Amino acid sequence: MADTSSSLDRRRLLQATAVGGTALAVLGATSAIARDEAGDAGGRRVRDLSFDDGWRFLLGDPAQAEQPQFDDTSWRKLSLPHDWSIEDRPGAPKTTDPWVPPVALWNPGGHPKDAKPVSPELPIVMASVPPATADGPPHKVGPFDTDATAFGWGTGWTVGGIGWYRKQFTVSNLAPGEQVEIRFDGAFMITEAWLNGVKLGRNVNGYLGFVFDLTPHVRKDGPNVLAVRVSNVGETARWYSGSGIYRHVWFNRTGSVRIPYSGVAITSPVAGADNARVLVGTEIENRSAQPAKVECQVALRDSGGRVVGTGSVWVTLAAGQVGRADVEIVVANPALWSPEAPNLHHADITLSVDGKVSDQLRERFGIRTIAVSPKTGFRVNGKTYQLQGACLHHDHGILGAVAIDRAERRKIELMKANGFNAIRCSHNPQSPYFLDVCDELGMIVIDEAFDVWEKPKLLKDAYNVYFKDHWRTDLTAMVRRDRNHASVAFWSIGNEIAEAISPRGVEIATQMRAAIRAVDTSRFITQALTASFAGQKGEAARAQLDVTSYNYSFNAVEKDHQTYPELTFLTTETHTADAYDIWEHMQRNPAYMGEFVWTGMEYIGEVGSGSSRLRSDTAAPNEEKKIIFGMDVSMLNFYVWDYPAYQAGSGEIDLIGLKKPPSVYRDVVWGRNSLALFVQRPVPAGFHEEQTAWGWPDVLESWTWPDAGERAMAVHVYARGDEVALVLNGAEVGRKALTAADKRKAIFPVPYKPGTLVAVAYENGKEIARQTLETVGAPTTVRLRAERAAIAGSAADLAYVFAEVLDAKGRMVPDAAVPLRFAVTGKGALRAAGSGNPYGIESFQDGDTRSFHGTALAIVQPTGRRGDAKVSVSSPGLKGDALNIRIG
Incomplete structure (x- = not known):
């Protein structure tokens, strides 16, 4: 435990x-x-x-x-x-009606006053709400302000x-x-x-x-x-x-004799079932004006608090001197840390001078070994793990960037629950508590230091301005801070660094490697390189790395593995659309140790990078050449920089913690699920749907399309097995054999008729799974559902309460967009409310919002140590609901 x-x-x-x-x-x-x-x-x-x-x-x-x-x-x-x-701008309206452009209007410039009629490109309407007037959305809503924002689409129009x-x-x-x-x-x-x-x-x-x-x-x-x-x-x-x-x-x-911040380094160079050798290195500062003879005592305890080993050493320090005490302790029959059994220990360290305690510190760690090999991949305690990873930014959606402990823990719990066993901190260090939870839940972590070195990326005022003077101190501080986290297996020195393969870039990487090795020798150094740096071109840069990592190009891994069979590889960013190909490559090549999808959870900013959009069937191809980060991304259909969208759109889990279709597809590819059934939203006549490289078709788990008439609907099935069939109202309407070329996907045109749509997956003629969608009625009720019925009486804990829109039979209405009002009384207060709507610009601080795909979220924070917080929700014309959260 x-x-x-x-x-x-x-x-x-x-x-x-x-x-x-x-x-x-x-x-x-x-x-x-x-x-x-x-x-x-x-x-x-x-x-x-x-x-x-x-x-x-x-x-x-x-x-x-x-x-x-x-x-x-x-x-x-x-x-x-x-x-x-994330707080409301002074004087900003608190609208709950996200502005959606009508079909004849698209705003390509990102500013309401620049809206232009009848454009060949149009953002997909992501919610069933009436469009606003052609005047466009207001410039200022809740925390969003298109006039005051410094970097617009990049930071999601925030200030x-x-x-x-x-x-x-x-x-x-x-x-x-x-x-x-x-x-x-x-x-x-x-x-x-x-x-x-x-x-x-x-x-x-x-x-x-x-x-x-x-x-x-x-x-x-x-x-x-x-x-x-x-x-x-x-x-x-x-x-x-x-x-x-x-x-x-x-x-x-x-x-005055003390352990400085992050002054303890704990490693377990030997860790087996019978015994482990634990090394505890403790820096000691003598800040007094007199020499000091210091006893450093170390007691190792397991997760139950039992002492499993002790040791001590004496150190003599002159006034003002900094020294180090190294204690080696053998632990018999240790409880090893691993992803499936994240057992943790802690070291109680006591400094005494003249028999009196001067400082005490408890440092937590895990006893484990890690290794990489092109023949056996990534190993923990000798066992190979394929890393099914997710990149994560540090924000928490409608809460903003506040590192409230429950929000940090919930994010990692969501990753774990959705099949991920690894996290990349993109593109900077996360909070200490974030890594605490990764330790506790058995995640493998890439701890990343920088998004830029000396050359900028789009920005005038980012860290590259300070890099030359601060990188060494900051990189050292990160490694010192995080070196005892059992979850941390890789140090990443940069993300898509423009100068990485230049002589100056190689010089910086060489210096970084030395700086890390001066502090920690027990983990692997990597860097997220662009695919253009593969092959001979990137040899000098890769020489400074223990593991070669590429963003997006799994094909570059395949090619480099053939040329450089001694290397091990990760893809530190991937597209969900490539999940099957990546899975297939990893099965046959153990040197390809894992992938990290961009991204595990939705985030604010980089607006539209994972969006879908409509393009006119008669529009000429976009021939404008786009160069981003030194790469030609014209063919990637890169960003849809349109206000009032404010999210990236690339998360497999949405902004409020709900599973999106790409995550469901990934479950099927990796064998966590056998079958999933979705229907694509109808596309207006004269248009077709496009996605960016990070995007996904606009599909829903819905067979409720009241405006579809009898038009053919595109039904998407993700399935394992070798055959899939569709049955509508008891009659088979399609059957398809699945081969490797289908990549576990099948699309059927099915004329819409209300009723029940069933998908059935087969393996060698035997049914292995079935999924059902049925037509539901109009919204009648809003139901509350709490993730946890009881929380601690501390501002560090939060209650997440979902409002779900139901029909008269108690079924979720899958595309309902109704106004909602949350209220909280008792021993709690409303911290935030909102939905996953990527166009849902609004205040997140009041209780008013609108459901998206039938769901919205209220986040409640305790205000007292013990008691109940009552959460209620109402909607005009619908039956509301209330529930109590026990606090304390």
């Missing part, structure tokens, strides 16, 4: 508790952070105390806001994590800016030599901090944590004021990044 003692249960739900009984108490606007009264004079270890509560926030950039005497009483009170870019956060706190019983620090898990993008008016420092990487030492400036005899300025101005991201302190903040107190 996975140990969760250092994640959701211990660090967040019991976030006021620390070793020795020390607590952080919120006293009005001031937090009091005290040591245990029984602690020793050197300062008992007080680590990872939540510093999320009691902040004040202002969107703006007032002068002198860093000064402690600045009056912030009018500022908004809030708790972290926080993302202002950055500058925000300030301030917090008052006191520190009691501060002993001589005691050290005090603050740790941010992440803030986007440029972050500066001051304590009592003294500048602490600056951080420029929006995806990595950072630490500021408060010791020289903290007041012992009165309140302290921490002021933080976060700037997200200009073209800083090419997808939705969010803005503000969007991850957790932590407070630490230690003695």
Whole structure:
């Protein structure tokens, strides 16, 4: 069983508790952070105390806001994590009726005032709602603002800016030599901090944590004021990044002899069923003015808390010196970590000086070995795993970028439930808790450092501006932070880096490899290369990698494997449309170790990259040459940059966590399901449907098409076996033999008649599966369905409640788009509401939304430790519903 003692249960739900009984108490606007009264004079270890509560926030950039005497009483009170870019823009309407262009109108320029009539291209109507007028959608709706956005389609029309956060706190019983620090898990993008008016420092990487030492400036005899300025101005991201302190903040107190942040490295070079050899390396800082003889004691515990090994070593440090204590411990009959059995251990590390405890730390890890080989593929503890992976951005849809623990855990649970066993952090480090959960659920992780090096990608203000001065520090910080996560198997040094094969790029990669190896030698280094870098052209770049990774081109893997049989390969981005071909390649070539589809879950920004659209049958081919990231993408039909769409469209799971057709197809390809049945939305006369390379036909699990007449419907069947048949109202209307060339797909033209449509799959004449769609009635009822009936009484937990539109017989109405109003009372508050509609621009903060494909979502956050939160939903003319969520 996975140990969760250092994640959701211990660090967040019991976030006021620390070793020795020390607590952080919120006293009005001031937090009091005290040591245990029984602690020793050197300062008992007080680590990872939540510093999320009691902040004040202002969107703006007032002068002198860093000064402690600045009056912030009018500022908004809030708790972290926080993302202002998902909040409603000042004065923005909160529409719940997504604007859909009529057939005679298409807006190719992404701005309402530029709408043009009778274009040969038209975005597909994705919801059954009446179109708005030809004037187009409003410029500003909820968090979306086409006039104020810096990078438009890239960030989904959202807005950055500058925000300030301030917090008052006191520190009691501060002993001589005691050290005090603050740790941010992440803030986007440029972050500066001051304590009592003294500048602490600056951080420029929006995806990595950072630490500021408060010791020289903290007041012992009165309140302290921490002021933080976060700037997200200009073209800083090419997808939705969010803005503000969007991850957790932590407070630490230690003695003068201490373990620095991410100062512990744990490896298990030998790990077998009989015994394991665990190496625990601990950095030790002597911040005192005197030499110190330090005892470092290590106790290893299993997931049940039982001690399975101990060791200790003495280290003598001069004043101001940093040293290292290496302890080797043999563990008998260890519970090994693997994807199907993610057993975790933790190391309790204690530093003592003159018999007194100066610092304590608990670090979690997994005992396991990993290996790669062109003959046996990727292995954990000697067992081969084909990596069925997903790329994930860091946002959480209608919640924005806020790294609330339940949202992080739910995303990985959804990936696991939908058959994925690996995740690529695209294209920057995720939160520490995200990796905690990957450890607990048995995911294999590619931990990726950078999307750009020195050359930019479309943007003027992104990380490439800071790369030369910061890459070494940031890459080292990522590896140090994440090196004890059992889930992390690969370090990726970049994604589609334009200069990767140039002499300068190879020089950078060589330096990066050395920087990683100085910190960690137990994982594999890779880089997501473009397919154009395959073959001899990319030899110098690949020489710096342990594993060769290409984005999209599985054929490049095949060719390079023949030329370079000693290499191992991943495809770090793939199209779902290629799932069958990739599966087939992997079955015959163990050197091809896995794929990572783009993307596992839908995200905001890069609008329309995975869209479908209508094109006139008489339109001339688009001959405009498009060059993106140095690649000719003209034939890929690349992006549909149309407002009011705001999502990428390429996720296999939609923005609110529901399975999309590409994910269903993948289940059939990989053998997780045998049969699926979909129907393509009718295409208007004179048009045909096109998809981008990341797109998918606009198909639904529906046989309810009241406007279809008797026209022939395109019925899509995904099936295993060797034959599939369709039966409509008891009569067979189609049968098809399946061969490898069909790639587990069959399409039948079936004249529409209301009733029941059944697909049957056969293998050697024997039925192996059947699926049924039936015509349903008009909406009559809205039903609520909670993912979990009970949640913890902490702001770190969330309840996800779906509203589903039903007909009179209680059947889902598969394409219903009805207005909904959510309300929450009791011990909870509505955190967000919305749907998966890619054109659903609206406020996500109020309770009003509209169903998409018959479904919408409300997210509820606890406001009390114990009690019930009542969630209700209503819709004009329909019967509503209510349910209780137990909290505490």
